[in-house]
Amino acid sequence: SSELTQDPAVSVALGQTVRITCQGDSLRSYYASWYQQKPGQAPVLVIYGKNNRPSGIPDRFSGSSSGNTASLTITGAQAEDEADYYCNSRDSSGNHLRVFGGGTKLTVL
């Protein structure tokens, strides 16, 4: 079982705003990073650190954190944003392990 919990599926109307959440005790101490994965492709980093986007990631993607919950927000979702999204952080053991959330399937209607 994952120490990071994500909703299995979320949907959003084209052009609207959607928030994908990730919950876990370790998020009180560490930032999450977020990955987008489309079918048959490797995951792509979309958010890291407090709220940083790698080069080439549209500014409609943003990240935030509060308590034990990290969030990925897509403002003005596009059809091409339909994908699986995974959060990642350290585990809560203090042993520097990495852990992924179970993933959220985003459907753009």
Added chain:
Amino acid sequence: QVQLQESGPGLVKPSETLSLTCTVSGGSISSYYWSWIRQPPGKGLEWIGYIYYSGSTNYNPSLKSRVTISVDTSKNQFSLKLSSVTAADTAVYYCARDTITMVRGVISNWFDPWGQGTLVTVSS
């Protein structure tokens, strides 16, 4: 920019050892952590372990007894060995650079870039 490429057999027999290599190009393997991550068909991502360029390692406790990750800085490569494989080890295996920073006392880590992934099937 840095690119990663996994290589190794796509088919491994049950009880044998899975061996994969990740070749780093466009940059040095030094001064970074490097991770292996896998994804069973239709399922989520699972972190396997990381190695620092100096050779220190850390493994997922669920796989620790069967995993060995090593590094060859002269070849800019790092490798994964997973012993006593079963059908449950069938997955796409990815290698990725693992970056860690601390900002205002808060630690962050992320994986970027990733290799394209290689499917390893465990079957007789």
